[in-house]
Amino acid sequence: MPNLAGLHTNIAAQCFRKTFEARTQIDPKGPNRMTTTPTNNTPTPVRLLRRWVVDYFNSHDASVAHEFIAPSYALEIGDHVFAGRDEQWLPAVAQQMQAFPGMGMTVHQIVSSHDKVAAYFSEHGSSNGRTAVWSGVAIYCSDGQVLTGCVAQEDYMTRQRQLKSGLCDAVEPPSPDPWGTPLLPPNMAAESVVREWLSQPWPSTTVRCDDEHISGVPLVFEVHSTEFTELFSSGDDVAFHVRQTGLYISGIPSLATCTIPMVLNGNGIVRVDQGKVVSGRVIRDRLGLKSRLQKALA
Structure with a gap:
């Protein structure tokens, strides 16, 4: 890349x-x-x-x-x-x-x-x-x-x-x-669960995001709205690209809470079981968020 x-x-x-x-x-x-x-x-x-x-x-x-x-x-x-x-x-x-x-x-x-x-x-x-x-x-x-x-x-x-x-x-x-990897039928119910899950604030307790499992410092971000450019399922696994708009609270070193709405891009593959997201991996563009925050807080 x-x-x-x-x-x-x-x-x-x-x-x-x-x-x-x-x-x-x-x-x-x-x-x-x-x-x-x-x-x-x-x-x-x-x-x-x-x-x-x-x-x-x-x-x-x-x-x-x-x-x-x-x-x-x-x-x-x-x-x-x-x-x-x-x-x-x-x-x-x-x-x-x-x-x-x-x-x-x-x-x-x-x-x-x-x-x-x-x-x-x-x-x-x-x-x-x-x-x-x-x-x-x-x-x-x-x-x-x-x-x-x-x-x-x-x-x-x-x-x-x-x-x-x-x-x-x-x-x-x-x-x-x-x-x-086999091609499994799509799962519309699982997709709906993921759409709703991604409208919730970060951090998440069910998936591994970025390097939070290593650093111990989660990104705290209050999600106000979501826009999906990609989202599809194969069985119980759902892949997505989402643009979340909301408020940054904490998690990026040396940057304070910002009251100006910010965009956070994220991609992930998560698994849904019994109507809940139970595991997965999510990577978010924290570097891009950091750049926008620095400009807004300057």
């Missing part, structure tokens, strides 16, 4: 091993490139995302992007839009790869519909001798042939914390089989 900090500045089980071996192959495009083969019933967006992660991002190989990413591809992240695969998006990602030369991506969870796929992931790498891990949630759209766009959030504020302190967070466990 683009570097927006500059813009705001014993596998133990034998059965698992057999499954892994049966679903991997050597990619002929590169020496020793190991890749995971999707099953025949894997939805198309998941297949495309696999190419995005394995062939493009983790290989640092922009030459393959034209094979599965539309020329008009646009990334919306925070308050920024990188429009055009070749014009803006690829150069922006290349800039971050130069800053983090060994950067890679680990996929923790995938949720898919027939034309969209959401991923909870972590990016990690070193820059100027210091290493960081930062999480994100992205929702990719597909026309059935290529990826046409993405709306994402990445926790750049936690990256700043690690680069400043020199202490790197641990990478969370990967999904054992992200590319075998």
Whole structure:
């Protein structure tokens, strides 16, 4: 993903091993490139995302992007839009790869519909001798042939914390089989639960948000209204992108409570059970919120 900090500045089980071996192959495009083969019933967006992660991002190989990413591809992240695969998006990602030369991506969870796929992931790498891990949630759209766009959030504020302190967070466990993620029927009831849940104030006690489980400092934000640009479900899992408007109370170092309504962008994948959100991962654009607060409080 683009570097927006500059813009705001014993596998133990034998059965698992057999499954892994049966679903991997050597990619002929590169020496020793190991890749995971999707099953025949894997939805198309998941297949495309696999190419995005394995062939493009983790290989640092922009030459393959034209094979599965539309020329008009646009990334919306925070308050920024990188429009055009070749014009803006690829150069922006290349800039971050130069800053983090060994950067890679680990996929923790995938949720898919027939034309969209959401991923909870972590990016990690070193820059100027210091290493960081930062999480994100992205929702990719597909026309059935290529990826046409993405709306994402990445926790750049936690990256700043690690680069400043020199202490790197641990990478969370990967999904054992992200590319075998099945396509489940949508769940309208679960979607309604999530819409209502996102109208409630932060912090949440049921999901992990940003790096609050590490820092112990929650973002306190009073939500007055919500706008959804993406929201879809696959079984009991719901993926979303939301723009919440409300009042910042606390949670960002050195910034006091602000009485001026602010926008907070957030992406997440959450699970609904018995009419309640019971778990999940949410990433919010705290860096963008910080920038707006600094301007308002100046």
